[in-house]
Amino acid sequence: xxxxxxxxxxxxxxxxxxxxxxxxxxxxFKMDDGGGGSVGGGGVSxxxxxxxxxxxxxxxxKETAKVDVKREATAHDGLAQGFHINxxxxxxxxxxxxxxxxxxxxxxxxxxxxxxxxxKMVGLRAELENMNKENKQLRAMLSQVNNNYSALQMHVxxxxxxxxxxxxxxxxxxxxxxxxxxxxxxxxxxxxxxxFMDLGRASMAEKDxxxxxxxxxxxxxxxxDASMESRRRKTGSTSNENKDGGREESPDQSLxxxxxxxxxxxxxxxxxxQASEAMSMxxxxxxxxxxxxxxxxxxxxxxxRKYGQKMAKGNPCPRAYYRCTMATAxxxxxxxxxxxxxxxxxxxxxxxxxxxxxxxxxxxxxxxxSAAATMLLSGSMPSPDGIMNSSFHSRTMFPCSPGLATISxxxxxxxxxxxxxxxxxxxxxxxxxxQFHVPFQNLPQNFAPGSHAFxxxxxxxxxxxxxxxxxxxQPPQVGTEQVLKPSSSSSSDTVTAATAAITADPNxxxxxxxxxxxxxxxxxxxxxxxxxxxxxxxxVDNTIGKSNFVDN
DNA sequence: CGACTTTGACCGGCGC
DNA sequence: GCGCCGGTCAAAGTCG
Numbered sequence: 329x330x331x332x333x334x335x336x337x338x339x340x341x342x343x344x345x346x347x348x349x350x351x352x353x354x355x356x357f358k359m360d361d362g363g364g365g366s367v368g369g370g371g372v373s374x375x376x377x378x379x380x381x382x383x384x385x386x387x388x389x390k391e392t393a394k395v396d397v398k399r400e401a402t403a404h405d406g407l408a409q410g411f412h413i414n415x416x417x418x419x420x421x422x423x424x425x426x427x428x429x430x431x432x433x434x435x436x437x438x439x440x441x442x443x444x445x446x447x448k449m450v451g452l453r454a455e456l457e458n459m460n461k462e463n464k465q466l467r468a469m470l471s472q473v474n475n476n477y478s479a480l481q482m483h484v485x486x487x488x489x490x491x492x493x494x495x496x497x498x499x500x501x502x503x504x505x506x507x508x509x510x511x512x513x514x515x516x517x518x519x520x521x522x523x524f525m526d527l528g529r530a531s532m533a534e535k536d537x538x539x540x541x542x543x544x545x546x547x548x549x550x551x552x553d554a555s556m557e558s559r560r561r562k563t564g565s566t567s568n569e570n571k572d573g574g575r576e577e578s579p580d581q582s583l584x585x586x587x588x589x590x591x592x593x594x595x596x597x598x599x600x601x602q603a604s605e606a607m608s609m610x611x612x613x614x615x616x617x618x619x620x621x622x623x624x625x626x627x628x629x630x631x632x633r634k635y636g637q638k639m640a641k642g643n644p645c646p647r648a649y650y651r652c653t654m655a656t657a658x659x660x661x662x663x664x665x666x667x668x669x670x671x672x673x674x675x676x677x678x679x680x681x682x683x684x685x686x687x688x689x690x691x692x693x694x695x696x697x698s699a700a701a702t703m704l705l706s707g708s709m710p711s712p713d714g715i716m717n718s719s720f721h722s723r724t725m726f727p728c729s730p731g732l733a734t735i736s737x738x739x740x741x742x743x744x745x746x747x748x749x750x751x752x753x754x755x756x757x758x759x760x761x762x763q764f765h766v767p768f769q770n771l772p773q774n775f776a777p778g779s780h781a782f783x784x785x786x787x788x789x790x791x792x793x794x795x796x797x798x799x800x801x802q803p804p805q806v807g808t809e810q811v812l813k814p815s816s817s818s819s820s821d822t823v824t825a826a827t828a829a830i831t832a833d834p835n836x837x838x839x840x841x842x843x844x845x846x847x848x849x850x851x852x853x854x855x856x857x858x859x860x861x862x863x864x865x866x867x868v869d870n871t872i873g874k875s876n877f878v879d880n
Numbered sequence: 881c882g883a884c885t886t887t888g889a890c891c892g893g894c895g896c
Numbered sequence: 897g898c899g900c901c902g903g904t905c906a907a908a909g910t911c912g
Contacts (some may be wrong), residue, residue, distance in 0.1 A: 634885055636904055649903070653884095663903090 613701035616677040616745040617693075618667070625664050626676055629690025630654055632662065643668040655684035660694075673749050700744045 619626060625648075632650035640647045645666035652660040660680040667673035678697040686694050 633883085635906095637886075638902065638904095641901065647902085661903095 614677050614679045614743040615697035615700040616675055616743055617748065618673055618675050618745060619748040620672050621674040622672070623674070624648070625650070626674060627689075628676075628693040629687050630660070630682070630694070640665065645671060652680075652682060654682070654686070654690075658683050670749070677743070696746070700746065701742075 617626070625632070631653045633653040634648055635651050636649040637646050638649070643665060645668065647663055647665040650662045650664065652658040652662075658680075660678065660682050662679065663675075663677040665675050665677075667675055678693075681698050681701075682690075682694050
């Protein structure tokens with residue numbers, strides 16, 4: 329196949345839009361290892377509240393310092409002495425000298441006033457100095473917290489990997505897996521932590537990606553990939569598809585020409601295979617957005633090209649297939665289909681990660697989908713009791729949104745669904761600062777639960793067994809599902825904590841809310857054609873969509 | 881004329 | 897093995 333050839337072109341842009349690695353893991357680390365650092369070793373997410381506390385402390389110090397200044401200044405005849413006590417810096421010397429000279433030379437009756445003035449100045453300087461100190465301290469603390477965070481992240485990842493390896497050694501055959509994908513799953517587990525560790529790279533690799541997964545021998549899970557590859561091989565497509573396949577080439581090259589540079593940590597072929605599996609899974613992760621819209625497609629800031637349309641079984645509305653055209657090799661695709669039950673609901677399913685810079689409008693959605701996908705896949709982490717392994721026909725609820733946020737499972741691809749149809753207010757609110765109104769009601773600390781404007785229901789066809797479940801959730805679209813119960817073992821607690829951390833991570837929620845906001849703005853009929861990047865396609869799609877909507 | 885959509889055909893996976 | 901189904905391709909058509 330010619331894929332091996334050139335097109336592969338580097339993907340220099342890669343996932344610039346990917347969320348920072350710090351994006352996950354914040355909370356559990358803080359909770360578990362809070363000790364580190366004066367700020368409590370919290371993750372990034374915990375910085376703000378902690379910092380506030382510290383700021384208050386500092387201000388308290390500052391206040392006392394100010395009082396001292398005044399007291400000193402008024403208590404002593406000589407001004408200079410007051411200076412010494414409070415600032416302890418050279419700054420006061422120059423100004424103090426001038427003041428002193430003026431005072432000394434001044435024989436005016438308003439001597440007292442001048443004294444007071446100088447006292448005030450002294451106080452202000454002292455305050456300024458304290459603020460500077462405070463600033464430095466805060467910076468130091470911030471860097472320390474960051475360091476602690478990174479260290480903890482690494483530590484947890486290492487532990488996870490170790491734990492999994494141990495389990496794999498002890499009872500590889502005991503792993504519960506109704507899908508008969510034991511090996512595959514375990515491989516995934518091994519990899520997932522890396523995604524936690526470096527989402528940016530993970531997602532980039534995914535693009536690049538899906539890399540090794542496209543190579544020769546793979547687990548059954550990569551069947552789709554194989555089929556796609558074979559299809560492309562057959563068609564011998566050269567342009568887009570090939571570049572699209574470009575992401576496939578690099579992997580092949582990587583494998584054939586030695587270990588890929590991007591996976592230096594994997595020393596043996598098995599590791600490479602594991603990586604490929606993880607990447608494959610990552611690529612397959614889908615994020616579905618349900619929103620009410622009369623338009624045929626929500627404007628998410630990206631440019632899409634329709635490459636197919638099919639009548640899906642069980643739904644009178646056709647399903648349209650779109651490919652991102654903002655970059656030639658962008659692997660991102662999406663499916664748009666109206667809900668069979670409620671045709672005002674538009675279901676948009678995203679797959680893959682953009683490999684190019686995105687406009688802000690698109691960034692929100694891309695970040696959200698990528699984050700959701702990452703979070704989704706992160707749920708496939710190892711669990712000692714094996715509950716997580718049975719995954720694919722399970723559905724659980726997001727702990728962050730009781731009664732609304734759910735995770736469901738079924739289907740060949742892990743899919744997370746953001747259901748915006750349950751929050752009618754969404755369509756009416758377009759608040760730029762929405763990220764401060766956290767959609768989830770149950771988020772422990774970092775969120776203000778006051779706003780109920782956003783209640784995205786997260787369905788997930790995934791391995792999120794560690795999350796809490798709830799029977800009150802409406803059944804997902806696909807298949808029949810059962811509610812999973814959270815695993816109770818200590819190790820799974822770790823997993824649960826990690827997963828909860830992700831869902832509770834303000835970065836994720838912020839991205840989510842940003843995307844939702846974006847969606848809202850675009851979903852609204854009046855805004856359906858607002859996207860500058862979606863010029864022609866949206867118009868056409870609107871027409872098509874309306875006709876579809878009417879016809880169907 | 882280029883970009884994009886439409887649409888029938890094709891392919892592989894999967895269940896029976 | 898066969899047929900269904902989801903997903904993709906690519907030639908033809910459409911539009912600005």
